[in-house]
Amino acid sequence: MCLFRLGDFSLKKSIFQKKYVSLHAIFLEIMTGTSEFSLLDGINIPSDLRKLQTSQLPQLCDELREDILEELSTNPGHLASSLGAVELTVALHYVFNTPEDRLVWDVGHQAYGHKILTGRKDIFYTNRKLNGIRPFPSPLESEYDSFICGHASNSISAALGMAVAAKKLDIGNRHVVAVIGDGAMSGGLAFEGLNNVSSTPNDMLIVLNDNNMSIDRSVGGMRQALLRLNTGKTYNRIRFQLTKWLNSRGYLNDDRRHSLIRLNNALKSAISHQQNIFEGLNIRYFGPFDGHNVIEIVRILRQLKDMKGPKLLHLHTVKGHGYTPAERNATDWHNPGKFNIDSGERIIPDATNEPPKYQTVFGETLLELSKANPRIVGVTPAMPTGCSMNIMMQEMPDRTFDVGIAEGHSVTFSAGMAKDGLLPFCNIYSSFSQRAYDNVIHDVAILKLPVVLCLDRAGLVGEDGVTHHGAFDIAALRAIPNLIIASPMNERELRNLMYSAQSSNKGPYVIRYPRGKGVLTDWRCRFEEIHTGTGRRLRNGRNVAVLSIGHIGNNVTKAIEMAERSDSNLKIGHYDMRFVKPLDEKLLEEVVNSYGDIITVEDGVRNGGFGSAILEWIEDHGYTTKVTRLGLPDTFIEHGTVAELQEIAGIDPGTIVATILGIAAKRNFL
DSSP: OOEEEOOSOOOOHHHHTOSEEEHHHHHHHHHHSOOTTTTGGGOSSHHHHTTSOGGGHHHHHHHHHHHHHHHHHHSOOOHHHHHHTHHHHHHHHHHSOTTTSEEEESSSTTOHHHHIIIIIGGGGGGTTSTTSOOSSOOTTTOTTOOSOOSSTTOHHHHHHHHHHHHHHTTOTTOOEEEEEETTGGGSHHHHHHHHHHHHSOOOOEEEEEEOSBSSSBOOSHHHHHHHHOOOOHHHHHHHHHHHHHHHHTTOOOHHHHHHHHHHHHHHHHHHHTOOOHHHHTTOEEEEEEETTOHHHHHHHHHHHHTOSSOEEEEEEOOTTTTOHHHHHOTTTTSSOOSEETTTTEEOOOOOTTOOOBHHHHHHHHHHHHHHHOTTEEEEESSOTTTTTTHHHHHHOGGGEEEOOSOHHHHHHHHHHHHHTTOEEEEEEEHHHHGGGHHHIIIIIITTTOOOEEEEESOBOOSTTOTTTOBOSHHHHHTTSTTOEEEOOSSHHHHHHHHHHHHSSOOOOEEEEOOSSBOSOSSOOOOOOOOOTTOOEEEEOOSSEEEEEOGGGHHHHHHHHHHHHHHOTTOOEEEEEOOEEESOOHHHHHHHHHHOSEEEEEEEEESTTSHHHHHHHHHHHTTOOOEEEEEEEOSSOOOOSOHHHHHHHHTOSHHHHHHHHHHHHHHTTOO
């Protein structure tokens, strides 16, 4: 389907408001006066949707799916999950009175249809762009977004809180629905929420969108349990009718209802020789049903809507449903980038002679190290493809562990293996590692266990926005005793830090690196040990010294070259510190004895981060060197390209140049 950008000509308002449209859509509207989205064009908010006949919903689902495909083919985003949740999304907004009824999404990868149906259809083309709509649902953006959902497994807990609030505040007509995927159900927080749901008075509905996937295929015992669950339509129909009859005669108070549920569950388990984990928690279970039969879902939701007590609706869906390429390869089509709708060809930029992604360097290096060191094992919480641990997984499946969306468990599991002789490389996205903070302290650092914690996606990640930026790892981890914290400036440094972390028993070793490409094409090199707590001088100077940590040092290199080109009298020193903890004190003594002004640059939060560590060292050692810190400000940074966000945060080359020149002018260096 050929797409192009609309110019200054005008068509009907509904089509003109779209940023990109198909030639087919324009031809159809010009020649017939109709739109390929004849139903969707008339829906701006869910109350419009509720005016449709139930029989019209399948057509609306087709139009919504087509709209998502058209939009994401030119403005990339999370495609497959949203395609798989189209029917569920339409049914939920059709049956429930949103936004008064609370609809709590988990993660938000599946929520593009929700955004389009809730007042953002005509601006959806701005999704994930600077100053455009957010990549994940957020109450800061829309009243239809009941809760923030960038990290998995929080929907049940948040929805339970809302259900309890509705009872306490006597908002008797409010319904609360949590929508959670089977991958997110593997997270510990989901189990904590389920446990509380079973013992706290509430009438909430949990919808389990079970597509047997998170990003990669779901793993673990929960996946197997969900595949085995089976409740027949006849059984459900009889139970529905019996419940209605008992309710109508006032026989179902809370005590009787719980007793009947327990009796029902016991009889069902005895007959089927199968224990349902949800019913074991006294949560009414319904399903599994076809998650792509929108009329059937509407019927079931209407029956469950006013049922008292907690209940769970289990729907089987297909990730990428309705678009064959995405159905066949849901992992690649989770966030496929730009693509041709008709051919199913992903438009992948030519990476020939381009630097690799840091994650690729990690994956290749981990396999190389593992071949030489039999003690190495790999651990990841549901991100083997995202962090490239799948490279080792394919060749050494018995030495790699995908533990599901369970960051805290991944760290403690790694600690247990390290305690008894293995050397785990535990790879977690920086933002998600926040969920394992106690595990790092209690289970790794206190015992000084040799766990190598690799924090992918450190720093600003771009279009995934505020919930995914790796902004806080340095500030959070720097205070923990026994940790070594390092960050490579390029791909070779990453390889050598990984080699150094496993070459001897150094205790817990943190390596943080960014999302995306590095800077070297000839990154494969012989391993060289980097001694703990040693930085390196990259450039001699005499006026100002710039100290950087990690990949952001490449911005510093560009900035210094720009500054010195602007004035030949300037000579700026550049030091790649490599380690936040321990700091290279010998190198710092050289800096403070040679320069009166220091600029620190980091891609984490400025407060409590790398620059703060330098300030503390200077103060503790009695120096008076002036320090200017550049880093992320004390605010949450939203979404956009990495370059755009670096400029907003003031860590782009231009801002670094301006800072250097400002100090030089003040000191009369120019």
